[in-house]
Amino acid sequence: MKALLQKSCKECTASSIETYFYNIRALAKAGGHSTIPTHSRWINDALLQKLKKLPLMRFKNLTIAAIKALKAYGTTGTKLEKWGKEMNSATERYAKQRNKQQRTEREAKNWPKGGYAAIGKLAGELHLEVAPILKKAPAKITHAELWQLARWFLLLFYSKHALRGDLGDVQIKKKGQNYIDKRGKAWHMHIGNHKTVRAHGAIDLKLDPKVSSALDQYMPYVRAKTKHGYLISTKRFGKRMSRKDMMLLLRKTTHDRLGKRIGVQLIRVMKTTARFKSIDEAAKLRSELAHGAQMQWKYVSRA
Numbered sequence: 001m002k003a004l005l006q007k008s009c010k011e012c013t014a015s016s017i018e019t020y021f022y023n024i025r026a027l028a029k030a031g032g033h034s035t036i037p038t039h040s041r042w043i044n045d046a047l048l049q050k051l052k053k054l055p056l057m058r059f060k061n062l063t064i065a066a067i068k069a070l071k072a073y074g075t076t077g078t079k080l081e082k083w084g085k086e087m088n089s090a091t092e093r094y095a096k097q098r099n100k101q102q103r104t105e106r107e108a109k110n111w112p113k114g115g116y117a118a119i120g121k122l123a124g125e126l127h128l129e130v131a132p133i134l135k136k137a138p139a140k141i142t143h144a145e146l147w148q149l150a151r152w153f154l155l156l157f158y159s160k161h162a163l164r165g166d167l168g169d170v171q172i173k174k175k176g177q178n179y180i181d182k183r184g185k186a187w188h189m190h191i192g193n194h195k196t197v198r199a200h201g202a203i204d205l206k207l208d209p210k211v212s213s214a215l216d217q218y219m220p221y222v223r224a225k226t227k228h229g230y231l232i233s234t235k236r237f238g239k240r241m242s243r244k245d246m247m248l249l250l251r252k253t254t255h256d257r258l259g260k261r262i263g264v265q266l267i268r269v270m271k272t273t274a275r276f277k278s279i280d281e282a283a284k285l286r287s288e289l290a291h292g293a294q295m296q297w298k299y300v301s302r303a
Contacts, residue, residue, distance in 0.1 A: 001025075001036045004072035013193050015169060015243065022244055023065035030062065040073040048086065055106055056097065060090040107269060110260040116270040120159035122257055126152040127214075134217055138224035143238035146225045150232045150241070151253060153218050158250065158264070160208035162271040165264050166191050168243030170231050172222060177202075180215070180231070187212040 001024060005017050012020070028036045031047045043066050051062050066083045097104060103111065112118035130152045133145045141149075157167060166178060170189065174181040177192035191203040207215070226233050228240040232249075241249070247264055254262035262270075272279070286293065 001069070001072060005068060008072045008074075009068065011198070013195065013197060015164075015166065015193060016195055018243055019165075019195075020065060020068045023061055024069045027062050027065045027069065036069075040070055040075045040079070043070060043075075043079070043083070048083070055104075056090065056094055057104065057106060060087070060094050063087040063090055107266060110262055110266055111270070112254070112258045112260045112262065116159075116267070116274040118258060119155060119254075119262070119267065119270075122254070123152065123156040123159045125257070126155055138220040141221060141225065143225065143233065144235050146221055146233055146238060147235035149218055149221055151249060153214055154232065154246065154250060155253065156214050157211055158267050160211050161189075161205060162268045163191065163203070163264070164195060164268075165243045165247045166194050166203075168230075168232060168241065168246035169193065171229050172219065172231060173229060180207075182215075185212070187215045 002017060002021050005012070005020055005024075009017070009020075025036055027047075028034075028042070030050060031042050033042060047066075051059050054062070063083060063086050067080070067087050070080050070083060114121065126148075130145075130148050133141055133149060136145075154167070169178045170191075171179040173179060174190075178190065178194075180187055180189050182188070186209075187207045189203075189205045189207055191205075194203060222231065222233070226238050226240075230240045232241040232246050233239060234241050234245070250267075251261045251263045254260055282293075
């Protein structure tokens with residue numbers, strides 16, 4: 001299926017292909033299949049009726065997956081049009097829901113006490129737990145201990161930077177499209193391959209001082225215990241952790257520690273909500289000046 005997706009969606013980024021594949025596999029599971037079938041017959045009316053019982057966000061994602069799968073199979077005509085209408089309808093309903101700025105049922109269920117600050121608090125707790133590991137020589141720790149360090153860094157990173165799942169694709173050397181590099185005393189992150197790169201270009205982040213400090217502590221262990229060249233490793237064998245598994249680790253950790261299943265998307269909503277007042281003030285100023293966001297920056301005068 002990945003090969004079919006790449007052939008049918010040549011403009012898609014590697015991370016988008018991974019996301020579509022993951023969602024198509026979930027779609028197949030919803031249809032009662034253990035693996036993704038090699039034909040399009042399983043994407044049918046019976047499956048659509050099952051999906052309509054799901055929450056709106058889940059329904060939207062799986063109808064998108066169905067469209068991507070049908071195009072990958074080379075399906076055209078009435079079936080593609082029907083699923084396309086369902087996808088468009090779900091997307092419009094979701095947009096209206098988001099425009100109301102009201103918390104969805106899923107968000108309300110998983111919103112932690114303290115909101116976005118709860119992620120930082122949890123990262124602090126995990127840091128205390130890994131403190132004994134950080135006193136050990138990098139080459140002497142186990143893969144399980146490296147995984148504990150990675151989990152701490154993962155939560156700390158997302159408590160400061162609300163990227164999508166791109167952290168799972170970041171290399172520890174300046175090569176490829178997604179990587180970290182140190183400039184002076186500060187760590188920077190370059191994300192050149194992400195979902196909206198064609199619309200917004202590469203993301204260049206000067207990492208938060210706490211994240212930079214954590215990387216200074218964490219990186220010697222990554223270099224000593226792994227050769228795969230990426231930031232996050234698996235618990236048992238120290239192999240590169242996939243993007244999907246990294247996001248599962250994030251949700252599992254927040255569920256185990258906070259009682260809430262918090263993923264990347266909810267973190268992005270939580271961080272935006274935490275910055276609501278400053279976003280609102282900026283929007284009011286743009287309206288008053290009749291400027292776009294880029295022009296508004298040009299009117300800043302620093303001493």
